[in-house]
Amino acid sequence: MHNKEKTCWNCPAIDLAGKVDFRACGQSVEEFRKKLDLEDSFQIMAECKRRPELGLYDPMSITFEECPEWQKCPHGYLLKNMRVMILGIDGYLGWTLALWMGSLGLEVSGVDNYNRRDWVKERGAHTIVPISRMSERLRAAQEVLDININFREIDILNEHDRLREFIDEVKPEAIVHYGECPSAPYSMIDADHAMYVQKNNVLGTLGVLFLMRDLAPETSMIKLGTMGEYGTPLTGRPLFEGMFPADAVLKWDNREWSLGGELIPRDPPSFYHISKVQDTYNIVEACKYWWLRSYDVMQGVIYGVHTDQVSADPRLQTRLDIDEWFGTVVNRFVAQAIIGIPLTLHGTGEQIRGFIALEDAMQCMTRLIASPPEPGQYSVVNQMSGFSSLREIAKNVAKIGKEEFNLPVKIQRVENPRVESERHPFEPIYENLHKKFGFKPKVSLEEEICRMFKLLTKPEIKRRIEEKKHHIIPKTWWSGEKRKVETIEIFELEEEIAKSEGKLKNRGQ
Protein backbone atom coordinates (compact mmCIF):
# COMPACT_ATOMS: atom_id res chain seq x y z
CA MET A 1 0.00 0.00 0.00
CA HIS A 2 1.63 3.19 -1.18
CA ASN A 3 0.41 5.33 1.71
CA LYS A 4 0.49 3.09 4.77
CA GLU A 5 3.41 4.94 6.35
CA LYS A 6 1.94 8.41 5.95
CA THR A 7 1.09 10.02 9.26
CA CYS A 8 -1.34 12.55 10.67
CA TRP A 9 0.96 15.18 9.22
CA ASN A 10 -0.59 14.29 5.83
CA CYS A 11 -4.13 13.68 7.05
CA PRO A 12 -6.86 16.30 6.43
CA ALA A 13 -8.40 15.47 9.79
CA ILE A 14 -5.45 17.05 11.58
CA ASP A 15 -6.07 20.29 13.43
CA LEU A 16 -2.89 22.32 13.41
CA ALA A 17 -4.40 25.79 13.78
CA GLY A 18 -2.76 27.78 16.52
CA LYS A 19 -0.57 24.87 17.50
CA VAL A 20 2.16 24.97 14.90
CA ASP A 21 4.06 27.94 13.70
CA PHE A 22 5.07 27.31 10.13
CA ARG A 23 7.26 30.34 9.94
CA ALA A 24 10.32 28.18 10.07
CA CYS A 25 12.45 31.25 10.43
CA GLY A 26 11.52 31.18 14.11
CA GLN A 27 9.88 34.60 14.01
CA SER A 28 6.98 33.94 16.28
CA VAL A 29 7.95 30.75 18.02
CA GLU A 30 8.34 32.59 21.31
CA GLU A 31 4.75 33.81 21.13
CA PHE A 32 3.56 30.27 20.47
CA ARG A 33 5.50 28.89 23.38
CA LYS A 34 4.13 31.50 25.78
CA LYS A 35 0.58 30.80 24.57
CA LEU A 36 0.79 27.11 25.35
CA ASP A 37 3.06 27.53 28.38
CA LEU A 38 5.50 25.01 27.02
CA GLU A 39 9.03 24.22 28.07
CA ASP A 40 11.96 24.92 25.78
CA SER A 41 12.06 21.44 24.33
CA PHE A 42 8.51 21.21 23.08
CA GLN A 43 7.48 19.06 20.19
CA ILE A 44 4.98 19.80 17.46
CA MET A 45 1.52 18.92 18.74
CA ALA A 46 -1.81 18.67 17.01
CA GLU A 47 -5.36 17.58 17.62
CA CYS A 48 -7.49 15.27 15.49
CA LYS A 49 -10.83 16.54 14.25
CA ARG A 50 -12.13 12.98 13.99
CA ARG A 51 -10.66 11.63 17.22
CA PRO A 52 -10.87 14.44 19.78
CA GLU A 53 -10.22 11.90 22.53
CA LEU A 54 -6.54 11.95 21.55
CA GLY A 55 -6.17 15.48 22.89
CA LEU A 56 -2.83 17.13 22.02
CA TYR A 57 -0.47 14.55 20.51
CA ASP A 58 2.54 14.17 18.26
CA PRO A 59 1.15 14.06 14.69
CA MET A 60 4.10 12.02 13.45
CA SER A 61 3.35 9.21 15.88
CA ILE A 62 0.39 7.54 14.13
CA THR A 63 0.52 6.13 10.60
CA PHE A 64 -2.43 5.58 8.26
CA GLU A 65 -1.91 1.86 8.78
CA GLU A 66 -2.26 2.30 12.54
CA CYS A 67 -5.13 4.76 12.57
CA PRO A 68 -8.65 3.27 12.77
CA GLU A 69 -9.97 6.12 10.64
CA TRP A 70 -7.99 4.88 7.63
CA GLN A 71 -9.03 1.61 6.04
CA LYS A 72 -7.40 -0.61 3.45
CA CYS A 73 -8.88 -0.34 -0.05
CA PRO A 74 -7.71 -1.50 -3.50
CA HIS A 75 -6.01 1.81 -4.23
CA GLY A 76 -4.40 2.43 -0.86
CA TYR A 77 -5.59 3.28 2.64
CA LEU A 78 -8.59 5.61 2.39
CA LEU A 79 -9.96 7.85 5.09
CA LYS A 80 -13.29 6.38 6.23
CA ASN A 81 -16.21 8.32 4.74
CA MET A 82 -13.73 10.90 3.48
CA ARG A 83 -15.57 14.06 2.50
CA VAL A 84 -14.59 14.79 -1.10
CA MET A 85 -15.95 17.85 -2.85
CA ILE A 86 -15.84 17.93 -6.65
CA LEU A 87 -15.94 21.29 -8.38
CA GLY A 88 -17.38 20.69 -11.84
CA ILE A 89 -19.25 17.57 -10.78
CA ASP A 90 -21.57 17.58 -13.81
CA GLY A 91 -18.76 17.25 -16.37
CA TYR A 92 -17.14 14.38 -18.30
CA LEU A 93 -14.64 13.74 -15.52
CA GLY A 94 -16.53 15.23 -12.58
CA TRP A 95 -19.59 13.01 -12.86
CA THR A 96 -17.50 9.91 -13.50
CA LEU A 97 -15.34 10.63 -10.45
CA ALA A 98 -18.38 11.33 -8.25
CA LEU A 99 -19.76 7.86 -8.92
CA TRP A 100 -16.32 6.25 -8.62
CA MET A 101 -15.66 7.86 -5.23
CA GLY A 102 -19.18 7.19 -4.04
CA SER A 103 -18.77 3.51 -4.85
CA LEU A 104 -15.65 3.48 -2.63
CA GLY A 105 -17.80 4.63 0.28
CA LEU A 106 -16.58 8.22 0.30
CA GLU A 107 -18.95 11.09 1.07
CA VAL A 108 -19.26 12.95 -2.18
CA SER A 109 -20.41 16.52 -2.55
CA GLY A 110 -20.07 18.76 -5.55
CA VAL A 111 -20.94 21.93 -7.34
CA ASP A 112 -21.57 22.87 -10.91
CA ASN A 113 -23.34 25.62 -12.78
CA TYR A 114 -23.80 23.53 -15.94
CA ASN A 115 -21.39 25.73 -17.86
CA ARG A 116 -20.15 22.76 -19.87
CA ARG A 117 -23.67 22.03 -21.12
CA ASP A 118 -24.13 25.71 -21.98
CA TRP A 119 -20.80 26.09 -23.81
CA VAL A 120 -21.43 23.03 -25.98
CA LYS A 121 -24.99 24.19 -26.71
CA GLU A 122 -23.70 27.67 -27.55
CA ARG A 123 -21.57 26.16 -30.31
CA GLY A 124 -24.53 24.22 -31.64
CA ALA A 125 -23.14 20.83 -30.63
CA HIS A 126 -24.24 18.20 -28.10
CA THR A 127 -22.88 15.25 -26.15
CA ILE A 128 -23.24 12.20 -28.37
CA VAL A 129 -23.89 10.03 -25.34
CA PRO A 130 -27.19 11.28 -23.99
CA ILE A 131 -26.96 12.39 -20.37
CA SER A 132 -29.66 13.03 -17.82
CA ARG A 133 -30.44 16.22 -15.98
CA MET A 134 -28.67 16.46 -12.64
CA SER A 135 -31.81 15.73 -10.63
CA GLU A 136 -32.24 12.49 -12.59
CA ARG A 137 -28.56 11.63 -12.21
CA LEU A 138 -28.71 12.06 -8.46
CA ARG A 139 -31.83 9.91 -8.23
CA ALA A 140 -30.29 7.17 -10.39
CA ALA A 141 -27.05 7.21 -8.37
CA GLN A 142 -29.09 6.55 -5.26
CA GLU A 143 -31.35 3.89 -6.80
CA VAL A 144 -28.79 1.96 -8.82
CA LEU A 145 -25.54 2.39 -6.85
CA ASP A 146 -26.81 3.44 -3.39
CA ILE A 147 -24.71 6.60 -3.61
CA ASN A 148 -25.98 9.86 -2.13
CA ILE A 149 -24.35 12.92 -3.60
CA ASN A 150 -24.72 16.31 -1.93
CA PHE A 151 -25.06 18.62 -4.93
CA ARG A 152 -25.48 22.34 -5.09
CA GLU A 153 -25.77 24.47 -8.21
CA ILE A 154 -23.10 27.13 -7.69
CA ASP A 155 -20.97 29.27 -10.01
CA ILE A 156 -17.58 29.19 -8.28
CA LEU A 157 -16.49 32.47 -9.85
CA ASN A 158 -19.61 34.58 -9.48
CA GLU A 159 -21.17 33.05 -6.36
CA HIS A 160 -18.20 33.07 -4.05
CA ASP A 161 -20.34 33.57 -0.92
CA ARG A 162 -22.56 30.60 -1.71
CA LEU A 163 -19.48 28.46 -2.28
CA ARG A 164 -18.11 29.69 1.05
CA GLU A 165 -21.34 28.60 2.76
CA PHE A 166 -21.23 25.20 1.11
CA ILE A 167 -17.58 24.55 2.00
CA ASP A 168 -18.24 25.69 5.57
CA GLU A 169 -21.20 23.34 5.79
CA VAL A 170 -19.58 20.27 4.23
CA LYS A 171 -16.02 20.78 5.55
CA PRO A 172 -14.46 18.79 2.69
CA GLU A 173 -11.31 16.81 3.37
CA ALA A 174 -10.29 16.90 -0.29
CA ILE A 175 -11.34 19.23 -3.07
CA VAL A 176 -11.07 18.00 -6.65
CA HIS A 177 -11.06 20.99 -8.95
CA TYR A 178 -12.43 20.13 -12.37
CA GLY A 179 -14.52 23.30 -12.54
CA GLU A 180 -12.93 25.08 -15.50
CA CYS A 181 -13.42 25.53 -19.21
CA PRO A 182 -11.22 22.79 -20.70
CA SER A 183 -11.16 23.82 -24.35
CA ALA A 184 -8.25 25.25 -26.33
CA PRO A 185 -10.27 26.04 -29.50
CA TYR A 186 -13.08 27.62 -27.44
CA SER A 187 -10.55 29.98 -25.89
CA MET A 188 -9.28 30.97 -29.34
CA ILE A 189 -12.64 31.85 -30.94
CA ASP A 190 -12.33 35.60 -30.32
CA ALA A 191 -11.42 38.18 -27.68
CA ASP A 192 -14.60 37.64 -25.68
CA HIS A 193 -14.06 33.91 -25.45
CA ALA A 194 -10.37 34.25 -24.58
CA MET A 195 -11.09 36.74 -21.82
CA TYR A 196 -13.99 34.68 -20.56
CA VAL A 197 -11.96 31.45 -20.34
CA GLN A 198 -9.09 33.12 -18.52
CA LYS A 199 -11.38 34.97 -16.11
CA ASN A 200 -13.51 31.89 -15.44
CA ASN A 201 -10.59 29.55 -14.91
CA VAL A 202 -7.98 31.71 -13.18
CA LEU A 203 -10.17 33.85 -10.96
CA GLY A 204 -12.41 30.93 -10.12
CA THR A 205 -9.41 28.97 -8.83
CA LEU A 206 -8.05 32.00 -6.97
CA GLY A 207 -11.34 32.37 -5.14
CA VAL A 208 -11.30 28.71 -4.11
CA LEU A 209 -7.77 29.09 -2.70
CA PHE A 210 -8.92 31.94 -0.45
CA LEU A 211 -11.82 29.82 0.80
CA MET A 212 -9.45 26.96 1.56
CA ARG A 213 -7.23 29.32 3.52
CA ASP A 214 -10.15 30.52 5.60
CA LEU A 215 -12.23 27.38 6.00
CA ALA A 216 -10.24 24.26 5.12
CA PRO A 217 -6.49 24.85 5.43
CA GLU A 218 -5.71 21.16 5.99
CA THR A 219 -7.71 20.03 2.96
CA SER A 220 -5.84 19.23 -0.24
CA MET A 221 -6.73 20.60 -3.61
CA ILE A 222 -6.34 18.03 -6.37
CA LYS A 223 -6.30 20.37 -9.33
CA LEU A 224 -6.76 19.40 -12.96
CA GLY A 225 -3.90 20.85 -14.96
CA THR A 226 -2.73 19.73 -18.38
CA MET A 227 0.38 18.32 -20.05
CA GLY A 228 -0.26 21.09 -22.56
CA GLU A 229 1.09 23.61 -20.02
CA TYR A 230 4.58 22.49 -20.93
CA GLY A 231 4.22 22.77 -24.70
CA THR A 232 6.64 20.78 -26.88
CA PRO A 233 10.10 22.40 -26.71
CA LEU A 234 12.13 21.83 -29.85
CA THR A 235 15.30 21.37 -27.77
CA GLY A 236 13.86 18.04 -26.67
CA ARG A 237 14.32 18.97 -23.01
CA PRO A 238 12.56 16.37 -20.83
CA LEU A 239 9.13 17.39 -19.56
CA PHE A 240 9.77 16.89 -15.86
CA GLU A 241 6.89 16.65 -13.43
CA GLY A 242 6.36 20.32 -12.79
CA MET A 243 9.78 21.12 -11.38
CA PHE A 244 13.40 20.50 -12.23
CA PRO A 245 15.07 17.70 -10.27
CA ALA A 246 17.96 18.68 -8.00
CA ASP A 247 20.61 17.32 -10.37
CA ALA A 248 19.50 19.68 -13.14
CA VAL A 249 21.95 22.57 -13.26
CA LEU A 250 22.20 25.90 -14.99
CA LYS A 251 25.68 26.67 -16.26
CA TRP A 252 26.59 30.17 -17.28
CA ASP A 253 29.60 32.42 -17.11
CA ASN A 254 31.69 29.58 -15.66
CA ARG A 255 29.31 29.35 -12.73
CA GLU A 256 26.77 26.73 -11.83
CA TRP A 257 23.44 26.76 -10.00
CA SER A 258 21.08 23.97 -9.04
CA LEU A 259 17.69 24.30 -10.74
CA GLY A 260 16.21 21.85 -8.24
CA GLY A 261 12.64 22.77 -7.38
CA GLU A 262 12.32 25.59 -9.89
CA LEU A 263 9.17 25.33 -12.02
CA ILE A 264 10.04 24.07 -15.47
CA PRO A 265 9.44 26.52 -18.34
CA ARG A 266 5.99 26.54 -19.86
CA ASP A 267 5.01 27.06 -23.49
CA PRO A 268 1.21 26.84 -23.50
CA PRO A 269 -0.31 26.61 -27.01
CA SER A 270 -3.64 28.42 -26.42
CA PHE A 271 -5.29 30.95 -24.12
CA TYR A 272 -6.95 28.03 -22.32
CA HIS A 273 -3.55 26.39 -21.71
CA ILE A 274 -2.22 29.73 -20.49
CA SER A 275 -5.03 29.85 -17.93
CA LYS A 276 -3.79 26.52 -16.52
CA VAL A 277 -0.27 27.92 -16.23
CA GLN A 278 -1.63 30.93 -14.36
CA ASP A 279 -3.51 28.56 -12.05
CA THR A 280 -0.23 26.77 -11.37
CA TYR A 281 1.44 29.98 -10.20
CA ASN A 282 -1.53 30.94 -8.03
CA ILE A 283 -1.56 27.53 -6.38
CA VAL A 284 2.22 27.40 -5.85
CA GLU A 285 2.15 30.77 -4.13
CA ALA A 286 -0.98 30.03 -2.07
CA CYS A 287 0.68 26.88 -0.76
CA LYS A 288 3.70 28.96 0.19
CA TYR A 289 1.81 31.86 1.76
CA TRP A 290 -0.86 29.84 3.58
CA TRP A 291 0.55 26.32 3.92
CA LEU A 292 -2.17 24.89 1.74
CA ARG A 293 -1.62 21.51 0.09
CA SER A 294 -2.07 20.66 -3.55
CA TYR A 295 -1.41 18.14 -6.26
CA ASP A 296 -1.37 19.63 -9.74
CA VAL A 297 -2.44 16.90 -12.15
CA MET A 298 -0.92 17.50 -15.57
CA GLN A 299 -3.31 15.28 -17.44
CA GLY A 300 -2.57 13.88 -20.87
CA VAL A 301 -5.31 13.68 -23.47
CA ILE A 302 -8.23 11.91 -21.83
CA TYR A 303 -10.33 9.41 -23.76
CA GLY A 304 -12.88 6.72 -23.15
CA VAL A 305 -16.40 6.08 -22.01
CA HIS A 306 -16.17 3.37 -19.45
CA THR A 307 -16.20 2.87 -15.74
CA ASP A 308 -18.34 0.24 -14.05
CA GLN A 309 -20.45 2.98 -12.47
CA VAL A 310 -21.25 5.12 -15.52
CA SER A 311 -22.00 1.97 -17.50
CA ALA A 312 -24.39 0.61 -14.87
CA ASP A 313 -27.44 2.52 -16.13
CA PRO A 314 -28.20 4.86 -19.07
CA ARG A 315 -29.14 7.62 -16.62
CA LEU A 316 -25.64 7.42 -15.11
CA GLN A 317 -23.70 7.84 -18.35
CA THR A 318 -21.17 10.61 -18.58
CA ARG A 319 -21.05 13.04 -21.44
CA LEU A 320 -18.94 12.48 -24.56
CA ASP A 321 -18.21 15.41 -26.83
CA ILE A 322 -16.76 15.02 -30.32
CA ASP A 323 -17.12 18.55 -31.70
CA GLU A 324 -14.05 20.62 -32.59
CA TRP A 325 -14.16 22.59 -29.33
CA PHE A 326 -14.83 20.05 -26.60
CA GLY A 327 -14.02 16.72 -28.20
CA THR A 328 -10.66 15.10 -27.41
CA VAL A 329 -8.77 13.43 -30.22
CA VAL A 330 -9.28 9.70 -29.57
CA ASN A 331 -13.00 10.19 -28.88
CA ARG A 332 -13.30 12.27 -32.04
CA PHE A 333 -11.47 9.68 -34.13
CA VAL A 334 -13.83 6.88 -33.04
CA ALA A 335 -16.88 9.02 -33.82
CA GLN A 336 -15.46 9.97 -37.22
CA ALA A 337 -14.74 6.33 -38.03
CA ILE A 338 -18.33 5.38 -37.27
CA ILE A 339 -19.93 7.91 -39.64
CA GLY A 340 -17.34 7.68 -42.37
CA ILE A 341 -15.42 10.95 -41.96
CA PRO A 342 -11.73 10.24 -42.59
CA LEU A 343 -9.85 10.69 -39.33
CA THR A 344 -8.49 14.22 -39.25
CA LEU A 345 -4.79 14.77 -38.67
CA HIS A 346 -3.75 18.41 -38.34
CA GLY A 347 -0.87 19.05 -40.74
CA THR A 348 1.63 16.16 -40.60
CA GLY A 349 -0.18 14.48 -37.73
CA GLU A 350 3.17 13.85 -36.09
CA GLN A 351 2.32 15.81 -32.97
CA ILE A 352 3.03 13.59 -29.97
CA ARG A 353 0.82 13.66 -26.89
CA GLY A 354 0.44 11.78 -23.64
CA PHE A 355 -2.80 9.85 -23.18
CA ILE A 356 -4.82 8.33 -20.37
CA ALA A 357 -8.07 6.35 -20.35
CA LEU A 358 -11.01 7.57 -18.28
CA GLU A 359 -10.95 4.61 -15.92
CA ASP A 360 -7.20 4.94 -15.33
CA ALA A 361 -7.64 8.67 -14.61
CA MET A 362 -10.14 7.78 -11.91
CA GLN A 363 -7.69 5.31 -10.35
CA CYS A 364 -5.01 8.03 -10.33
CA MET A 365 -7.29 10.52 -8.59
CA THR A 366 -8.16 7.98 -5.91
CA ARG A 367 -4.50 7.27 -5.22
CA LEU A 368 -3.78 10.98 -4.94
CA ILE A 369 -6.67 11.61 -2.56
CA ALA A 370 -5.56 8.63 -0.47
CA SER A 371 -2.08 10.08 0.00
CA PRO A 372 -2.50 13.79 0.71
CA PRO A 373 0.41 16.21 0.55
CA GLU A 374 2.08 17.60 3.68
CA PRO A 375 1.35 21.10 4.99
CA GLY A 376 2.47 23.62 2.41
CA GLN A 377 3.38 20.98 -0.13
CA TYR A 378 2.78 21.60 -3.82
CA SER A 379 3.54 18.60 -6.00
CA VAL A 380 2.95 17.68 -9.62
CA VAL A 381 2.10 14.45 -11.35
CA ASN A 382 2.19 14.01 -15.12
CA GLN A 383 -0.93 11.92 -15.47
CA MET A 384 -0.55 9.73 -18.51
CA SER A 385 -0.18 6.03 -19.17
CA GLY A 386 1.74 6.33 -22.43
CA PHE A 387 2.39 8.64 -25.35
CA SER A 388 2.00 8.45 -29.10
CA SER A 389 1.83 10.51 -32.25
CA LEU A 390 -1.63 11.41 -33.50
CA ARG A 391 -0.85 9.46 -36.66
CA GLU A 392 -0.28 6.32 -34.62
CA ILE A 393 -3.51 6.90 -32.72
CA ALA A 394 -5.37 7.30 -36.02
CA LYS A 395 -3.83 4.06 -37.27
CA ASN A 396 -4.95 2.24 -34.13
CA VAL A 397 -8.49 3.54 -34.36
CA ALA A 398 -8.67 2.78 -38.11
CA LYS A 399 -7.31 -0.73 -37.63
CA ILE A 400 -9.77 -1.60 -34.88
CA GLY A 401 -12.65 0.03 -36.78
CA LYS A 402 -11.85 -1.99 -39.89
CA GLU A 403 -10.90 -5.34 -38.37
CA GLU A 404 -13.33 -5.56 -35.46
CA PHE A 405 -16.28 -3.49 -36.64
CA ASN A 406 -16.09 -3.73 -40.46
CA LEU A 407 -15.98 0.00 -40.94
CA PRO A 408 -14.30 1.46 -44.05
CA VAL A 409 -12.09 3.89 -42.12
CA LYS A 410 -9.76 6.28 -43.90
CA ILE A 411 -7.35 8.89 -42.61
CA GLN A 412 -6.90 12.43 -43.87
CA ARG A 413 -4.45 15.22 -43.34
CA VAL A 414 -6.04 18.65 -43.10
CA GLU A 415 -4.70 22.17 -42.76
CA ASN A 416 -3.61 22.81 -39.19
CA PRO A 417 -5.73 25.56 -37.64
CA ARG A 418 -3.45 25.74 -34.60
CA VAL A 419 -0.08 27.37 -34.09
CA GLU A 420 2.07 24.48 -32.85
CA SER A 421 5.06 22.32 -33.74
CA GLU A 422 3.93 19.43 -35.90
CA ARG A 423 7.19 17.55 -35.63
CA HIS A 424 9.01 17.70 -32.31
CA PRO A 425 10.95 15.64 -29.79
CA PHE A 426 8.94 14.45 -26.81
CA GLU A 427 10.40 13.07 -23.61
CA PRO A 428 7.81 13.22 -20.85
CA ILE A 429 8.74 12.08 -17.36
CA TYR A 430 5.73 10.41 -15.75
CA GLU A 431 7.08 8.41 -12.85
CA ASN A 432 5.47 9.98 -9.79
CA LEU A 433 2.08 8.30 -10.11
CA HIS A 434 3.78 4.94 -10.46
CA LYS A 435 6.63 5.31 -7.93
CA LYS A 436 4.94 7.39 -5.23
CA PHE A 437 1.29 6.42 -5.60
CA GLY A 438 1.43 2.85 -6.91
CA PHE A 439 -0.48 3.55 -10.13
CA LYS A 440 -0.54 0.83 -12.78
CA PRO A 441 -2.65 1.43 -15.90
CA LYS A 442 -5.47 -1.04 -16.15
CA VAL A 443 -6.80 -0.15 -19.57
CA SER A 444 -4.91 -0.36 -22.84
CA LEU A 445 -5.61 2.07 -25.68
CA GLU A 446 -6.90 -0.77 -27.83
CA GLU A 447 -9.26 -2.05 -25.16
CA GLU A 448 -10.80 1.36 -24.57
CA ILE A 449 -11.12 2.08 -28.30
CA CYS A 450 -13.04 -1.21 -28.64
CA ARG A 451 -15.32 -0.23 -25.75
CA MET A 452 -15.95 3.11 -27.42
CA PHE A 453 -16.79 1.54 -30.76
CA LYS A 454 -19.22 -0.85 -29.04
CA LEU A 455 -21.05 2.02 -27.37
CA LEU A 456 -20.91 4.58 -30.16
CA THR A 457 -22.07 2.20 -32.91
CA LYS A 458 -25.41 1.84 -31.13
CA PRO A 459 -28.03 3.33 -33.46
CA GLU A 460 -29.25 6.06 -31.09
CA ILE A 461 -25.70 7.28 -30.50
CA LYS A 462 -24.66 7.02 -34.14
CA ARG A 463 -27.68 9.15 -34.97
CA ARG A 464 -26.53 11.77 -32.47
CA ILE A 465 -23.07 11.84 -34.11
CA GLU A 466 -24.68 12.28 -37.56
CA GLU A 467 -26.83 15.16 -36.29
CA LYS A 468 -23.78 17.20 -35.35
CA LYS A 469 -21.25 15.97 -37.91
CA HIS A 470 -20.90 19.49 -39.32
CA HIS A 471 -19.14 20.43 -36.06
CA ILE A 472 -16.41 17.82 -36.39
CA ILE A 473 -14.13 19.39 -39.00
CA PRO A 474 -12.39 22.37 -37.35
CA LYS A 475 -13.36 25.91 -38.33
CA THR A 476 -11.69 27.75 -35.46
CA TRP A 477 -8.27 29.01 -36.46
CA TRP A 478 -5.74 30.40 -34.04
CA SER A 479 -5.32 33.27 -36.49
CA GLY A 480 -8.95 34.29 -35.94
CA GLU A 481 -10.16 33.00 -39.32
CA LYS A 482 -13.45 31.19 -39.32
CA ARG A 483 -13.41 28.68 -42.17
CA LYS A 484 -13.37 24.93 -42.42
CA VAL A 485 -9.88 23.47 -42.75
CA GLU A 486 -9.20 22.08 -46.24
CA THR A 487 -8.20 18.48 -46.85
CA ILE A 488 -4.57 18.02 -47.94
CA GLU A 489 -4.73 14.30 -48.66
CA ILE A 490 -6.77 11.22 -47.82
CA PHE A 491 -5.23 7.77 -47.50
CA GLU A 492 -6.11 4.21 -46.68
CA LEU A 493 -4.89 2.56 -43.50
CA GLU A 494 -2.63 0.15 -45.43
CA GLU A 495 -0.89 3.06 -47.17
CA GLU A 496 -0.36 4.76 -43.82
CA ILE A 497 1.11 1.63 -42.25
CA ALA A 498 3.52 1.22 -45.16
CA LYS A 499 4.59 4.90 -44.96
CA SER A 500 5.06 5.35 -41.27
CA GLU A 501 6.04 1.95 -39.85
CA GLY A 502 8.65 2.32 -37.15
CA LYS A 503 8.89 6.09 -37.51
CA LEU A 504 7.61 7.17 -34.08
CA LYS A 505 7.61 5.51 -30.69
CA ASN A 506 4.35 4.33 -29.15
CA ARG A 507 5.23 3.45 -25.57
CA GLY A 508 2.93 2.14 -22.90
CA GLN A 509 3.82 1.58 -19.25
Added chain:
Amino acid sequence: MKENLRIADNNFEEEVIKSSIPVLVDFWASWCIPSQMMMPVLNKLSKEYDGKAKIKKLNVDQNPRIRDKHKILGCPTFILFKDGQEIKRAVGAQSEDQLREIIDSVL
Protein backbone atom coordinates in the same frame (compact mmCIF):
# COMPACT_ATOMS: atom_id res chain seq x y z
CA MET B 1 13.18 9.40 1.95
CA LYS B 2 15.40 6.63 3.27
CA GLU B 3 14.88 6.33 7.04
CA ASN B 4 18.61 6.52 7.90
CA LEU B 5 18.82 10.13 6.62
CA ARG B 6 16.01 11.46 8.82
CA ILE B 7 16.89 12.99 12.18
CA ALA B 8 14.91 14.94 14.74
CA ASP B 9 15.26 17.27 17.72
CA ASN B 10 15.64 14.33 20.08
CA ASN B 11 18.55 12.59 18.32
CA PHE B 12 20.38 15.57 16.79
CA GLU B 13 22.97 15.58 19.57
CA GLU B 14 23.80 11.92 19.07
CA GLU B 15 23.72 11.84 15.26
CA VAL B 16 25.36 15.18 14.50
CA ILE B 17 27.11 16.88 17.43
CA LYS B 18 28.73 13.71 18.77
CA SER B 19 29.47 12.22 15.36
CA SER B 20 33.09 11.22 14.81
CA ILE B 21 32.84 12.02 11.10
CA PRO B 22 31.58 15.23 9.42
CA VAL B 23 27.83 15.55 8.96
CA LEU B 24 26.02 17.54 6.29
CA VAL B 25 22.52 18.39 7.54
CA ASP B 26 19.75 19.44 5.15
CA PHE B 27 17.21 21.59 7.02
CA TRP B 28 14.12 21.19 4.85
CA ALA B 29 10.36 21.79 4.76
CA SER B 30 7.45 20.36 2.77
CA TRP B 31 6.36 23.88 1.76
CA CYS B 32 9.66 24.45 0.06
CA ILE B 33 9.69 22.90 -3.43
CA PRO B 34 13.50 22.92 -3.87
CA SER B 35 13.72 21.07 -0.54
CA GLN B 36 11.44 18.32 -1.84
CA MET B 37 13.60 17.85 -4.93
CA MET B 38 16.90 17.44 -3.04
CA MET B 39 16.13 13.97 -1.72
CA PRO B 40 17.49 11.82 -4.59
CA VAL B 41 20.76 13.80 -4.63
CA LEU B 42 21.19 13.43 -0.88
CA ASN B 43 20.53 9.69 -1.06
CA LYS B 44 23.17 9.41 -3.77
CA LEU B 45 25.74 11.41 -1.79
CA SER B 46 25.00 9.43 1.35
CA LYS B 47 26.06 6.24 -0.44
CA GLU B 48 29.04 7.96 -2.06
CA TYR B 49 30.43 9.29 1.25
CA ASP B 50 29.52 6.24 3.34
CA GLY B 51 32.05 5.94 6.17
CA LYS B 52 33.70 9.31 5.42
CA ALA B 53 30.82 11.73 6.03
CA LYS B 54 27.13 11.48 6.93
CA ILE B 55 24.18 13.11 5.19
CA LYS B 56 21.15 13.86 7.37
CA LYS B 57 17.80 15.64 6.92
CA LEU B 58 15.83 17.55 9.53
CA ASN B 59 12.31 18.82 8.90
CA VAL B 60 12.20 22.36 10.33
CA ASP B 61 8.43 22.42 11.01
CA GLN B 62 8.49 19.18 12.95
CA ASN B 63 11.69 20.04 14.84
CA PRO B 64 11.58 23.68 15.91
CA ARG B 65 14.12 23.44 18.74
CA ILE B 66 17.12 22.62 16.55
CA ARG B 67 15.77 24.89 13.84
CA ASP B 68 15.79 27.85 16.23
CA LYS B 69 19.11 26.96 17.82
CA HIS B 70 20.80 27.07 14.43
CA LYS B 71 18.83 30.11 13.28
CA ILE B 72 17.45 28.63 10.07
CA LEU B 73 15.98 31.49 8.05
CA GLY B 74 15.21 29.78 4.75
CA CYS B 75 14.91 26.35 3.18
CA PRO B 76 16.74 24.34 2.22
CA THR B 77 19.69 25.30 4.42
CA PHE B 78 22.70 22.98 4.37
CA ILE B 79 25.04 23.08 7.37
CA LEU B 80 28.25 21.08 7.52
CA PHE B 81 29.18 20.04 11.06
CA LYS B 82 32.54 18.70 12.19
CA ASP B 83 33.44 17.82 15.77
CA GLY B 84 30.12 19.33 16.83
CA GLN B 85 30.83 22.72 15.25
CA GLU B 86 29.27 24.44 12.25
CA ILE B 87 31.93 24.71 9.54
CA LYS B 88 30.01 25.84 6.49
CA ARG B 89 26.47 26.84 5.54
CA ALA B 90 24.67 27.20 2.19
CA VAL B 91 21.09 28.34 1.61
CA GLY B 92 18.96 27.31 -1.37
CA ALA B 93 19.05 24.27 -3.62
CA GLN B 94 22.60 23.12 -4.30
CA SER B 95 23.90 21.08 -7.20
CA GLU B 96 25.61 17.74 -6.54
CA ASP B 97 29.01 19.28 -7.24
CA GLN B 98 28.34 22.21 -4.92
CA LEU B 99 27.46 19.81 -2.09
CA ARG B 100 30.55 17.70 -2.81
CA GLU B 101 32.67 20.84 -2.58
CA ILE B 102 31.20 21.62 0.83
CA ILE B 103 31.81 18.11 2.16
CA ASP B 104 35.25 17.71 0.55
CA SER B 105 36.46 20.94 2.19
CA VAL B 106 36.79 19.10 5.52
CA LEU B 107 37.95 15.69 4.29
